[in-house]
Amino acid sequence: xxxxxxxxxxxxxxxxxxxxxxxxxxxxxxxxxxxxxxxxxxxxxxxxxxxxxxxxxxxxxxxxxxxxxxxxxxxxxxxxxxxxxxxxxxxxxxxxxxxxxxxxxxxxxxxxxxxxxxxxxxxxxxxxxxxxxxxxxxxxxxxxxxxxxxxxxxxxxxxxxxxxxxxxxxxxxxxxxxxxxxxxxxxxxxxxxxxxxxxxxxxxxxxxxxxxxxxxxxxxxxxxxxxxxxxxxxxxxxxxxxxxxxxxxxxxxxxxxxxxxxxxxxxxxxxxxxxxxxxxxxxxxxxxxxxxxxxxxxxxxxxxxxxxxxxxxxxxxxxxxxxxxxxxxxxxxxxxxxxxxxxxxxxxxxxxxx
Numbered sequence: 001x002x003x004x005x006x007x008x009x010x011x012x013x014x015x016x017x018x019x020x021x022x023x024x025x026x027x028x029x030x031x032x033x034x035x036x037x038x039x040x041x042x043x044x045x046x047x048x049x050x051x052x053x054x055x056x057x058x059x060x061x062x063x064x065x066x067x068x069x070x071x072x073x074x075x076x077x078x079x080x081x082x083x084x085x086x087x088x089x090x091x092x093x094x095x096x097x098x099x100x101x102x103x104x105x106x107x108x109x110x111x112x113x114x115x116x117x118x119x120x121x122x123x124x125x126x127x128x129x130x131x132x133x134x135x136x137x138x139x140x141x142x143x144x145x146x147x148x149x150x151x152x153x154x155x156x157x158x159x160x161x162x163x164x165x166x167x168x169x170x171x172x173x174x175x176x177x178x179x180x181x182x183x184x185x186x187x188x189x190x191x192x193x194x195x196x197x198x199x200x201x202x203x204x205x206x207x208x209x210x211x212x213x214x215x216x217x218x219x220x221x222x223x224x225x226x227x228x229x230x231x232x233x234x235x236x237x238x239x240x241x242x243x244x245x246x247x248x249x250x251x252x253x254x255x256x257x258x259x260x261x262x263x264x265x266x267x268x269x270x271x272x273x274x275x276x277x278x279x280x281x282x283x284x285x286x287x288x289x290x291x292x293x294x295x296x297x298x299x300x301x302x303x304x305x306x307x308x309x310x311x312x313x314x315x316x317x318x319x320x321x322x323x324x325x326x327x328x329x330x331x332x333x334x335x336x337x338x339x340x341x342x343x344x345x346x347x348x349x350x351x352x353x354x
Contacts, residue, residue: 006348010141012134012150014158015202016228023165023207026344030166033347034340037073044075046347051114052078055089056151057125057133062311062338063151063159067118070343076350079114083125091139103136107143115350117144120151122193128276130154130194130222147349155222157195160310161203162341167334168204168255171306175207176238181253181301183214183246185318186291187260190281194261196310198225201240205229210239214249216288218263246291250300257308258293260318294320298328306330 005022018026036043052071056064068078083089090100110117117140121133133153141148150158165175172178182201198221205211211229220226226242233240243249250256263284298307307329313319324331 007351008147009349010148011158011345011349012137012141012148012153013156014150015156015161015199015206020206023162023203026162026341026348027166027169029344029348030162030337030341031169033343034337037340037343043073046074047071047115047350048075050074050076050116050350052076052346052350053081053110053114053117054078054151055081055083055117055119055121057083057119057121058123058152060120060151062335063120063342066159066338066342067151067346070339071346073339074343074347076115076346089136089140091136103139104143107140107148111143111145114146116147116149116346118149118151119153122152122154122195123191126154128154149345149349152193152195154193155195155198156202157199157310158203159338159342159345160196161199162345163334163337164200164257164308164310165203165207166337166341167308167330168209170333170337171330172254175204175209178204178209179212179252179254179302180204180209180257181212181214181249181255182257182259183249184216184219184288184291185258185260185293186285186288187314187317188285189260189314190262190278190285192261194221196259197221197261200257200259200310201225201229202232205232205238205240206236208236208238212239212241212243212249212253214243214246216291217244218284219261219288220264246297247300250297253301253305255306255308256293256298256301258291258318259309260314289317292318292320293323295322295326298323304328308334311335 054067071078087101089103089106119137126132134155137148137150137153201211201213229240263281307323309331311331313324
């Protein structure tokens with residue numbers, strides 16, 4: 001198990017920046033830590049006396065508790081720095097007197113006190129300017145001497161991607177040859193970023209799965225993400241297909257992952273500086289109510305196909321109760337694996353050997 005090369009590294013655009021071999025190590029370490037946890041072994045020496053600073057601009061259940069509980073199991077401690085109760089970190093030129101503090105100053109201070117900074121930011125906190133929250137995280141990394149971990153930005157959600165890969169590895173034992181489908185699913189909300197869909201097509205293609213991506217026209221992802229998926233599929237001999245028909249996307253799939261994200265019309269994309277348009281976006285969203293994963297839709301997948309979702313799922317919109325609560329659903333396996341995979345990320349990047 002090769003763990004060198006991880007210590008001190010940021011985990012922001014990990015789907016792009018980390019190699020296949022490094023993702024394999026992350027998966028292996030995640031499964032090892034899960035085994036030790038389930039066996040009741042003491043793993044508190046791994047990050048003993050280490051401190052993690054968490055900054056959540058957005059709400060969280062699984063991510064926050066996975067980080068906070070995970071580092072406790074590893075012997076460390078998490079400090080929750082809630083925006084509004086601290087001076088809000090701001091980019092240069094966006095400071096407000098006695099309300100914000102420049103990101104560079106916050107990063108410099110925290111890196112002298114602890115061992116990693118984790119951040120979640122997208123949507124309203126960055127006025128829906130695509131790429132801005134990712135830029136904020138990289139600004140933290142520029143001025144920090146400790147790792148910066150992406151807990152979800154407007155581009156990527158790498159900790160979710162790792163948990164989902166581990167879950168698939170547990171079910172199939174491999175990635176090559178697995179037919180994986182990611183599609184849009186209807187939600188009445190227009191406040192869901194592209195982070196999960198972009199991460200959850202990049203990572204499976206990178207690891208060699210045959211990926212089908214389905215969505216209604218108008219819900220396109222970042223063209224750079226799509227181009228990268230095509231390049232990786234060509235390089236590793238896997239498949240990457242796009243369709244605008246949900247039934248077609250589901251046909252023969254071993255794994256289906258239907259989830260909502262906001263349409264292109266809502267925000268600046270791919271350029272910065274445009275104003276978000278929730279009214280126009282809502283009109284586009286309301287046309288897609290038939291994009292639901294119900295029992296009939298799931299029947300188009302392979303007989304033993306698994307249903308996945310990062311949660312929270314909008315029941316009755318994205319998915320029916322009989323699917324998410326049914327025998328083919330592995331959503332709670334995914335949720336459980338969030339903690340073990342996040343422990344692996346922290347263990348490898350925050351400087352201790354297991």
